[in-house]
Amino acid sequence: MISVIVVFIIFAVIILYNINRMTNILCIQKEIPEEKHPKIFRTINIYITILLVSSYVEILFT
Incomplete structure (x- = not known):
């Protein structure tokens, strides 16, 4: 779980x-x-952050 968060944050920053x-x-x-x-x-x-958060939530609950 922690590794998914770290990888997602790295990709989000990129x-x-x-x-x-x-x-x-x-x-x-x-x-x-x-x-x-x-x-x-x-x-x-703001728009990109909303998209990133929504995609993270989708990954989290899939």
């Missing part, structure tokens, strides 16, 4: 890092103003 990196590239490529960057990152991070 996924969040890659999503943030891709979001940064998108913001630069589309020339989105700097003032909007925090809102975009916050929104995407």
Whole structure:
């Protein structure tokens, strides 16, 4: 059980890092103003965190 939690946390961190990196590239490529960057990152991070938590709950109860 503990190993599943550790592996899932490691993958979650990797996924969040890659999503943030891709979001940064998108913001630069589309020339989105700097003032909007925090809102975009916050929104995407919240959505990805919700997806990660729901997938962890699904794994936990399957």
